[in-house]
Amino acid sequence: MADLGKLLIIVGVIIVGIGVVLALAGRTHVPLGRLPGDILYRGKNTTFYFPVATSILISVVLSVLLYVISRFRH
Numbered sequence: 001m002a003d004l005g006k007l008l009i010i011v012g013v014i015i016v017g018i019g020v021v022l023a024l025a026g027r028t029h030v031p032l033g034r035l036p037g038d039i040l041y042r043g044k045n046t047t048f049y050f051p052v053a054t055s056i057l058i059s060v061v062l063s064v065l066l067y068v069i070s071r072f073r074h
Helices: 002-027 052-073
Strands: 039-042 047-050
Touching: none
Parallel strands: none
Antiparallel strands: 039 047
């Protein structure tokens, strides 16, 4: 049960960290979600948005970050 408690604390700290980063990114006008390659369709009564380029960028950054973390752990 103690391991589950530690895991929940770590996950909570990670979520808070992500929230802080997103809040600061919003203030610095980082164009995440508005990159070239993001699909935005505005119809008469509907809006469709699919952030393709933003998803790829976040995936690459997270992959590099996790790779670096795994290299330090071994």
